[in-house]
Amino acid sequence: MNTSEVAIRAIRAGGELALSYFNNREQLTIDCKGPQDYVSEADRAVEAKIVEILADAFPNDGFLGEEGAVSRAPREWVIDPIDGTTNFVRGLPYFCSTLALVEDDVLVAGWIFDPIHNNLYAAARGQGATLNGQPLRSAWRARFSEGLVGICHSSKLTAGELSGRINAALEAGAIMRQPGAGALILCDLAQGRLDAVFDQHLKPWDALAGLLIAKEAGAVVSDYLASPNWRTEPQPTLAAGPEIYQEMLEVWPETRDVTLLETDR
Numbered sequence: 001m002n003t004s005e006v007a008i009r010a011i012r013a014g015g016e017l018a019l020s021y022f023n024n025r026e027q028l029t030i031d032c033k034g035p036q037d038y039v040s041e042a043d044r045a046v047e048a049k050i051v052e053i054l055a056d057a058f059p060n061d062g063f064l065g066e067e068g069a070v071s072r073a074p075r076e077w078v079i080d081p082i083d084g085t086t087n088f089v090r091g092l093p094y095f096c097s098t099l100a101l102v103e104d105d106v107l108v109a110g111w112i113f114d115p116i117h118n119n120l121y122a123a124a125r126g127q128g129a130t131l132n133g134q135p136l137r138s139a140w141r142a143r144f145s146e147g148l149v150g151i152c153h154s155s156k157l158t159a160g161e162l163s164g165r166i167n168a169a170l171e172a173g174a175i176m177r178q179p180g181a182g183a184l185i186l187c188d189l190a191q192g193r194l195d196a197v198f199d200q201h202l203k204p205w206d207a208l209a210g211l212l213i214a215k216e217a218g219a220v221v222s223d224y225l226a227s228p229n230w231r232t233e234p235q236p237t238l239a240a241g242p243e244i245y246q247e248m249l250e251v252w253p254e255t256r257d258v259t260l261l262e263t264d265r
């Protein structure tokens, strides 16, 4: 099996395990990391499953996983076993498993599996994005006044920051969506279902795979790895259709400093 085949095996196995826990979630052990910040035995078991498959195939590779997998190597797998844990524990069917491959600090590939819809998103740098093996190339609304704008929520974001951002978008005429799983929001953007997304608190495991999938589907996206501190400090996550991006710079001036990802495509 080549790298992509192993990655798909791992992310599907992880997502399917997450779904089996979701379908029996009344038996789930849930811990609280902080106010409204949950982690369940499912998060840990899914990460262990994904790491087991990857480490078996690629024993020299490194890992960066939300639930604790950490080892450095030139080739590194970045994992969020369940993105959308709050949805997951409350029974809302909007969550996914994500996996990104970083080589020498370059984002080379990403995979996201949504087990509820059996949707597998994949992208390789400069080689396009796919949804269930079919090429993904999208179109977006050009203006906030006709757009759907996705937002995230983090305990690090103050109420003032969040409401300021929402107000500015609403005043520009947008409709807002806050579905609760950053990686899956980026997949919705990649498909042209959402037109603009911006958040400053997503972690690398939330953001990397979805950013590459959106970029390879034709969107403008941020270069999460532009800062050498990307492993330890959240970096801006921005994705938008190329036209609405120009208006985003006016609506949310804080996006003007964001470095964009360039690939060869």
Ligand code: IPD
Pocket (backbone or CB within 6 Å): 066, 080, 082, 083, 084, 085, 086, 152, 153, 154, 179, 180, 181, 182, 183, 201, 202, 203, 206
């Ligand atoms: C969270 C989700 C959420 C985002 C948070 C993330 P988790 O990840 O992606 O949409 O707003 O910042 O922490 O905890 O469900 O893996």
Ligand code: CA
Pocket (backbone or CB within 6 Å): 080, 082, 083, 084, 182, 205, 206
């Ligand atoms: Ca996450």
Ligand code: CA
Pocket (backbone or CB within 6 Å): 043, 066, 080, 081, 082, 083, 084, 085
């Ligand atoms: Ca998670």
